[in-house]
Amino acid sequence: MKKLINKPEDVVKEALEGIAALHSDLVRVDLENQIIVRADAPLQGKVGVISGGGSGHEPMHGGFVGHGMLDAACPGAIFTSPVPDQMLAATKAVNGGAGVLHIVKNYTGDVLNFEMAAELAQAEGIEVASVVTNDDVAVQDSTYTAGRRGVGVTVLLEKIVGGMAEAGAPLAAVAEMAQRVNNQGRSMGMALTSCTVPAKGSPTFELGADEMEIGIGIHGEPGRRRVKLASAAEITEMLATPIISDLGLKAGERVLAFVNGMGGTPLIELYVVANELAKILKGKNISIARSLVGNYITSLEMAGCSITLLRLDDDMIRYWDAPVHTAALRWGM
Amino acid sequence: MKKLINKPEDVVKEALEGIAALHSDLVRVDLENQIIVRADAPLQGKVGVISGGGSGHEPMHGGFVGHGMLDAACPGAIFTSPVPDQMLAATKAVNGGAGVLHIVKNYTGDVLNFEMAAELAQAEGIEVASVVTNDDVAVQDSTYTAGRRGVGVTVLLEKIVGGMAEAGAPLAAVAEMAQRVNNQGRSMGMALTSCTVPAKGSPTFELGADEMEIGIGIHGEPGRRRVKLASAAEITEMLATPIISDLGLKAGERVLAFVNGMGGTPLIELYVVANELAKILKGKNISIARSLVGNYITSLEMAGCSITLLRLDDDMIRYWDAPVHTAALRWGM
Numbered sequence: 001m002k003k004l005i006n007k008p009e010d011v012v013k014e015a016l017e018g019i020a021a022l023h024s025d026l027v028r029v030d031l032e033n034q035i036i037v038r039a040d041a042p043l044q045g046k047v048g049v050i051s052g053g054g055s056g057h058e059p060m061h062g063g064f065v066g067h068g069m070l071d072a073a074c075p076g077a078i079f080t081s082p083v084p085d086q087m088l089a090a091t092k093a094v095n096g097g098a099g100v101l102h103i104v105k106n107y108t109g110d111v112l113n114f115e116m117a118a119e120l121a122q123a124e125g126i127e128v129a130s131v132v133t134n135d136d137v138a139v140q141d142s143t144y145t146a147g148r149r150g151v152g153v154t155v156l157l158e159k160i161v162g163g164m165a166e167a168g169a170p171l172a173a174v175a176e177m178a179q180r181v182n183n184q185g186r187s188m189g190m191a192l193t194s195c196t197v198p199a200k201g202s203p204t205f206e207l208g209a210d211e212m213e214i215g216i217g218i219h220g221e222p223g224r225r226r227v228k229l230a231s232a233a234e235i236t237e238m239l240a241t242p243i244i245s246d247l248g249l250k251a252g253e254r255v256l257a258f259v260n261g262m263g264g265t266p267l268i269e270l271y272v273v274a275n276e277l278a279k280i281l282k283g284k285n286i287s288i289a290r291s292l293v294g295n296y297i298t299s300l301e302m303a304g305c306s307i308t309l310l311r312l313d314d315d316m317i318r319y320w321d322a323p324v325h326t327a328a329l330r331w332g333m
Numbered sequence: 334m335k336k337l338i339n340k341p342e343d344v345v346k347e348a349l350e351g352i353a354a355l356h357s358d359l360v361r362v363d364l365e366n367q368i369i370v371r372a373d374a375p376l377q378g379k380v381g382v383i384s385g386g387g388s389g390h391e392p393m394h395g396g397f398v399g400h401g402m403l404d405a406a407c408p409g410a411i412f413t414s415p416v417p418d419q420m421l422a423a424t425k426a427v428n429g430g431a432g433v434l435h436i437v438k439n440y441t442g443d444v445l446n447f448e449m450a451a452e453l454a455q456a457e458g459i460e461v462a463s464v465v466t467n468d469d470v471a472v473q474d475s476t477y478t479a480g481r482r483g484v485g486v487t488v489l490l491e492k493i494v495g496g497m498a499e500a501g502a503p504l505a506a507v508a509e510m511a512q513r514v515n516n517q518g519r520s521m522g523m524a525l526t527s528c529t530v531p532a533k534g535s536p537t538f539e540l541g542a543d544e545m546e547i548g549i550g551i552h553g554e555p556g557r558r559r560v561k562l563a564s565a566a567e568i569t570e571m572l573a574t575p576i577i578s579d580l581g582l583k584a585g586e587r588v589l590a591f592v593n594g595m596g597g598t599p600l601i602e603l604y605v606v607a608n609e610l611a612k613i614l615k616g617k618n619i620s621i622a623r624s625l626v627g628n629y630i631t632s633l634e635m636a637g638c639s640i641t642l643l644r645l646d647d648d649m650i651r652y653w654d655a656p657v658h659t660a661a662l663r664w665g666m
Contacts, residue, residue, distance in 0.1 A: 002525040002545070004602040004638060006564045014565075015601045018608030022590070022624040058600035078601075192335040212335070231339045232347075257355070264597045266633045267391035268348045268411075269337040275351030291355040293660070295628070300599045301636065305337060327626070331663045 001201045008198035012055045012075055019062060023327050026066045033089035034082070036062045037072045041094045047165040047174050048072070048094030051103035051158060052087060053110050054079040056197070057218060060155060060297045063328030069162035070103075070326070078197050078300070079219045081109030087117030091126055099127035099171035101178060103158055105150030106134040129171050131178035133157060135187045135308065137246045138215030138223050149217050152260050152308030153185035155296045156320070159329060163319030181316060186243040189306030190223070190235060191216040191262060195299050214238050218262075218299045218306075232269070236276035239307045244284065247311060251285035256292070256320065258308035263298035265305055270294065273305055290320055296328065334534045341531035345388045345408055352395060356660050359399045366422035367415070369395045370405045374427045380498040380507050381405070381427030384436035384491060385420060386443050387412040389530070390551060393488060393630045396661030402495035403436075403659070411530050411633070412552045414442030420450030424459060432460035432504035434511060436491060438483030439467040462504050464511035466490060468520045468641065470579045471548030471556050482550055485593050485641030486518035488629045489653070492662060496652030514649060519576040522639030523556070523568060524549040524595060528632045547571050551595075551632045551639075565602070569609035572640045577617065580644060584618035589625070589653065591641035596631035598638055603627065606638055623653055629661065 005011050012034070019036060020029035027036050035052075042048065051061040052074030061073035071094035076082035091100045100121065104114045111132060118128040133150030136142075142149055161178045169177075191213045194203035204220035207213060212230070215223025230238070249255065259274045261267070274293050281288060289312050297306070310316070323332030338344050345367070352369060353362035360369050368385075375381065384394045385407030394406035404427035409415035424433045433454065437447045444465060451461040466483030475482055494511045502510075524546045527536035537553035540546060545563070548556025563571070582588065592607045594600070607626050614621060622645050630639070643649070656665030 002542070002562060002636060004525070004565045004568060004598060004606050006566055006605065011601060011605060014608050015604035018604035018606070018611065018626075021611035022604075022607050022621065022626060055601060056599070058604070063600070192337070209335070229335060232337045233339055235337060263599045264634055264636075265337060266389070266596045266631060267396070267628065268344060268388060268633070271348035271351035271355075271391070272339065272344060273337050273351070274355050275347050278351065278354035288355065293351075293355060295600070298599060300601070301597055303335060303597075303634065325664075331658075331666065333665065 001196050003198060005198055011198050012077060026325065026327060030089065033086055035072055035074050035086055035090045035093065036065045037090065037093045038065050041071050042096040044096045045098050046096045047098045047169065047171045048096060048100035049103065049162050049165050050090045050094055050100060052082045053105050054081060056300045057297050059328030064158050064326050066326035067333065068166045068322055068324035069158055069329065078199065081107065081113050084113045084116040084120060087114055088120045091117060091121040091128065095126045099129065101161065101171065101174050102128060102130040103154065103178065104130055104132045105154050106132050106147055107144045108146060127171060129175035131175060131182060133182050135182060135185045137186050137242045138188050142217055143221040144219065151189065151218055152187035152258055152297055152306050153182055153310065156185060156256060156258060156308065156310050157181040159324060160316050160319040163322035166322065181310065185308060185310040186247045187306055187308040188239045188243055189216050189304060190214045190239060191302050191304035193264060193303040194220055195302040216304060218297060220299060232272045233276050236273050236280065240277055240280050243307060243309050247309060249286050249311065254287045254289040254312050256290040256310040256312055257288045258292045260297055260306045260308065261295040262302040262304040263295055264301040264303035267294065270305060277307060289317065334529050336531060338531055344531050345410060359658065359660060363422065366419055368405055368407050368419055368423045368426065369398045370426045371398050374404050375429040377429045378431050379429045380431045380504045381429060381433035382436065382495050382498050383423045383427060383433060385415045386438050387414060389633045390630050392661030397491050397659045399659035400666065401499045401655055401657035402491055402662065411532065414440065414446050417446045417449040417453060420447055421453045424450060424454040424461065428459045432462065434494065434504065434507050435461060435463040436487065436511065437463055437465045438487050439465050439480055440477045441479060460504060462508035464508060464515060466515050468515060468518045470519050470575045471521050475550055476554040477552065484522065484551055485520035485591055485630055485639050486515055486643065489518060489589060489591060489641065489643050490514040492657060493649050493652040496655035499655065514643065518641060518643040519580045520639055520641040521572045521576055522549050522637060523547045523572060524635050524637035526597060526636040527553055528635040549637060551630060553632060565605045566609050569606050569613065573610055573613050576640060576642050580642060582619050582644065587620045587622040587645050589623040589643040589645055590621045591625045593630055593639045593641065594628040595635040595637040596628055597634040597636040600627065603638060610640060622650065
């Protein structure tokens with residue numbers, strides 16, 4: 001295992017300390033509760049927006065804490081759900097009296113723990129709404145999931161809903177928008193290589209030198225099929241076609257196109273995929289109204305990519321474009 | 334070779350097409366000359382700022398074209414210098430009558446070709462100034478270099494000088510600032526793994542399973558020494574100490590701390606390194622006034638990192654903070 005780490009068991013804690021040291025203008029880190037909180041939280045009268053999940057997907061979620069996106073993030077151990085206590089601490093830290101939205105990716109542990117945290121917070125008088133993202137069209141059930149997995153749409157949802165909360169929308173409206181974004185977005189990913197969880201020290205799965213996994217999950221969970229390595233054009237087609245079909249995208253519609261790197265793939269390759277995706281969409285007369293290209297929801301050093309398409313409406317565009325200032329996404333300020 | 338590409342010889346062209354398709358609001362791509370030009374160039378009366386070099390280091394330089402940074406970038410083939418014709422075409426495309434600055438990383442091919450392009454542009458009546466970055470403290474001469482290599486400082490310089498040009502500064506002042514930033518910055522990198530150039534199809538160099546290369550260049554050129562894998566704390570010390578020493582940083586000074594990923598290293602590991610760097614600097618009473626963490630000057634999918642420290646002055650901070658809108662760096666707009 002070749003990694004820039006000290007002890008495997010200290011990776012998450014030390015990365016949090018690094019975030020605290022370099023981004024103290026944006027966030028504060030509560031090491032005891034292992035949460036990242038917006039520096040100016042809680043904001044009175046603003047809906048709090050939090051998310052969380054296993055570490056190893058950086059910048060998600062900690063890199064999205066700041067003005068116009070998340071108020072807090074709860075990182076678990078690598079590829080391991082955070083615990084309800086973390087989520088409760090985050091909920092309380094961002095509660096400004098207008099309620100808190102929990103953004104939960106659909107993995108069994110995350111869902112159960114966020115449900116418990118929501119109950120605990122409600123018992124303390126904090127109004128909580130939740131949205132569960134389940135945008136991965138690759139598989140219906142998976143290693144850690146009943147139903148579809150939550151993946152790339154989560155990033156887009158956090159930005160859009162965060163912008164809406166920042167603008168002062170009430171909890172019910174923010175939660176409704178979260179559901180709408182999840183409903184209108186679909187994703188699918190693939191891997192060229194495995195990743196290695198530090199505590200395990202060996203690759204999560206094995207792929208032959210001429211193989212790739214289509215429909216991979218963000219923890220290396222099996223996808224739809226293991227096939228021979230193909231061209232970027234063929235791979236993009238394999239990912240985009242099920243997404244477009246499942247979403248029922250039609251000529252004349254407009255999308256946000258998100259080409260995401262799994263962590264170990266160079267940006268130049270992501271732009272080759274983006275080019276193929278743009279050609280496919282153009283061929284179907286679907287316009288790319290907004291885009292995002294880069295490593296935003298990763299699987300440690302896995303090589304590969306995912307594609308997410310989100311059918312946009314005017315409100316989504318307005319809140320996507322709204323100012324944001326986090327470690328990983330920033331514009332307008 | 335496992336890559337998200339079509340034909341190896343088409344990677345750069347297709348990535349440029351992808352950039353054109355997804356960032357048409359920011360840039361236009363001249364495929365014939367293989368250059369990326371700011372969408373609104375040339376800006377009358379503004380100093381043009383261009384850079385270029387081999388591809389494979391994305392987002393550098395193409396991802397830095399836009400308001401407040403570069404006016405154009407000239408990508409060569411992967412790890413191969415662009416040719417004078419590209420540089421001349423870029424210079425002409427951004428010439429708004431106030432002259433053009435060439436930002437050149439110190440590699441023999443880049444330096445010679447930019448010199449020739451400058452002569453050709455001057456023969457056409459365009460005033461050109463040049464700065465050569467040579468911030469890598471690892472080695473004095475290298476595979477492709479007489480003198481020190483130009484690496485991470487180039488990113489910071491492009492932002493600061495781009496901000497100054499955007500504010501309307503004349504060519505002489507912009508060139509002077511470029512030299513100042515180069516003089517006040519130092520870098521050093523390391524690799525855990527090699528990268529693979531698509532046209533070659535096999536790793537550039539071999540590293541044992543328990544080895545790393547300290548002082549690596551951004552094309553996999555040999556560094557200072559090949560040693561046994563060490564902890565993040567030890568690696569950060571190996572990189573930061575020569576930088577701090579060479580720069581003569583003293584207690585009470587302030588720096589921009591840049592922890593850069595080589596392309597294949599997950600962000601969580603970069604924050605572990607950032608944490609170690611912050612501890613080292615704190616121990617020397619050097620303050621981190623600004624920071625940047627992520628993949629900005631890469632070597633394809635190489636795993637590893639580099640550290641750059643830039644001694645800041647008030648002007649540098651002002652132009653670092655100035656609005657920028659490019660594909661890879663954006664704030665304030």
